[in-house]
Amino acid sequence: MASTDLSAEIEQRVLELCGEFKQGITYQIIQNDMPQLKLDIIVQIINKLLATSRVDMLKKDNDILVFKLRDPGTIHRIKGAEPEEQVVYKIIEECTTSGIWAREIRAKSNLHLNTVEKVLRKLESKKLIKSFNSVMAPKKKSYLLYELEPDRSLTGGAWYSDQQFDSEFVDILNQQCCRFLEDKLSTARQVAGGPMAVCNTSYVSSKDVLKHITAIGITKVRLTIEDIETILETLVYDGKVERSIGGAGASVGGEDGGVVKLYRIVSSLLPTPNIITIPCGVCPLIKECYHVGNVTAVKCRYMKEWLNLEW
């Protein structure tokens, strides 16, 4: 009786140690903690723990064995599975949301590729893991745990649907943001109190834009502030919008108190360039056009069309 009590106590202590050292414990640590124990007792205890799947045994680079506490959730799910499955599952689990490629699993587990694939299929059918294609490398299949969502860097965030960049969606958002800012400007123009007031009220924070976009419900995807700022940034590069940084002022910012990005619509400094209004301005052959040869001003079809249309 005494020996079972003792071994239970030691077990308890070992598990406690594992809990303390998250990166795992070695023999040495156990020995130091309980110097009176003999090695064979420790081995016995460890083996018992391993058999009941309460700790994992891992090998470090310098051939030192390390013991780690096993996640109770995993114990439950993978119970009764074959050892290969356990190994593969563990590798996939370690990669969390970033996913892992079948070939890398093979390298890490030292299993044959065929075995790995078989195991992966099995795990998939048990709904323990799932596969997906990253937007970076659409042909590469990666695996991750079933309940996890792939990382943003792999799915491409809100802008990708079915691994394809959804440029239509981006364009629509772009237009909607633009329209919203335009409305703001036209309401701002009615504000009394001088040009400065007009200018200030026409600024809109990215948060307000997000609110508006969510309110009109053009998308089911949940957008974050960063998402909407990327869109607004494209408008800045379109030259339609101007960005300014506002402090946590009275009108904007509010409770977050940090720096707020403000946007306002501006018109272009110049009207349409005149050169564009003549055929040569948009002529795809302008480089080939000379005073001799097949492409000349005299034979130019664009020019003729333009002249006849204008009347």
Add this chain to the structure above:
Amino acid sequence: MSLQLMKLTDKILNEYYGNIVAQVGKMLFERGSHPLRDIHRLTGLPRSKVAEALAVLIQHNLVLVEEWRPNIPSYNLLYDRVFLILRFPRYVFLVREQFGEEGEMVVDVILKEGQATASHIIVTSCVKLLEASENAAGGSSITSSSYELKHVTLRNHLIKLIENGFIQRCPSPQTLGKPCPSMSIKEDELHSFPPELLDLKALQQEIQARRAGNTNPDISHPNTDVLWRINYERFHVEFRDSEIRNSIHRRVDPLAGECLGAMLKLSYKTSDPWAPTLNPVSVAEIRDQLKDLKYLNQYLKILEEQSGGCVQLVGDAGGGQYRLNLANAVNTLTHALIYNIIQDRYGSKAARVFRLIHKNSMMEQEQIAEISMIGKKDAYTLCSRLFRDNFLQLHELRKTYAPSPANKTIYLFHVDINSVVRNILEWCYKALYNLIVQRETRGSENRRLLEKRTRVDSIVENLRQSGGTDDQIKEVEEMLSPRKKWKERRGNTSLPLVWRNGRKGEVDEQIKNDSGLKDERYACSAVSRLPESGVKSIGDTHGVRY
């Protein structure tokens, strides 16, 4: 200097001064400054013809005489002036806006003559104006007082134009009798008009004699050796300023434009209009100018933020000191122009890509697609198109020169504004040349038709005056009808040559601008020339809808 510009110069000289002048001009353009003997030899034209052509060019301020070897002059073509010929209607229009009909006529005469004496300018424009008003009045006599005083008002207008710097005195030879005189003029004589130059009585006599039909009356004027010509730079300052004002007008509101205009006017009192940065003006001074403006301080603040670096706050003295940085203004406008051109030619996404690369100086393919939110393939296509047309440059970054898969070469896109500007400029020259060629072709294809139209018009006019019935008029007009539709379509023939050469200038200057602050003034003048729009409607006949 470029092939396109040469072709264009050739065309313009041909059109305005004829074939021989064009040949001389072309040779001077190609080979630079040369003495008469060489021009004669290289063009193969008779010496007397070459001399005449050079005289024409000198008269129109297009050729500069330099001393080549002791006592041998050589001639240098000022090719950018040739190009300015196309801008004449714009000069005239500007003067009309600011100085009315009389000013317009004065400038018109000077532009046609190149260089002229004050008496000649006044007499010619006076006769023209009187004729015009007589025609308008339908032959009835004009009141004698306006008739008498016309030359006085014209003189006043001329003096006003000279004092405002639109017209300047030509340099005169300091040493007479030498084959190669050195031309110079004192600074203070340039824009002042000595009253003793004009004899009003002689002017009136000559005007009367001319109107009586005597084309060459023997009346002498005291100013035969003082010539006047147009001052291009002054016009270009005006164009540049209106361009800057308009951009602010578009961006903020009309009052802000006005505010900037007032600042410009104030700054010119103390500084050279072509300096990259003007001397500061204080808020108090601006307030004096704009007494009615309610929110002056707010406007100044907005201008400081939104004018693209044109208005800068430099101190607090006198309620705040503001400085105008025209170099920045010109730069901003040039960039805006380039963005607009790219947007209209390649689409707004291309403009986005271009702006992105321009603002971030060096960009990699992947980054471009990511930040501009354009699909990777599309972004790549856009970059390639811009690269093909020389709007983008590619910078190759590799660790070793030996090709190896391990060291991937990195390709960075960047923008060289100077080369973009040069590129667009070339392209404008080409477009302009094409338009001229097209107009010529259309004109010669339809010459007979146009002649017929003129004939029919004059017959109809005669019939009307001699009291012909409507039926008769209709009958005559129907002579043309079978072809009428056709002709009308050809009305275009006379070509809506809305010369959009604009851009050119601007770009041109921009190049120089970047190549050194010293040339800032050029940069400026560039922009000033920029909206060369709608300048030239070559409407030879009716039917011209421009």
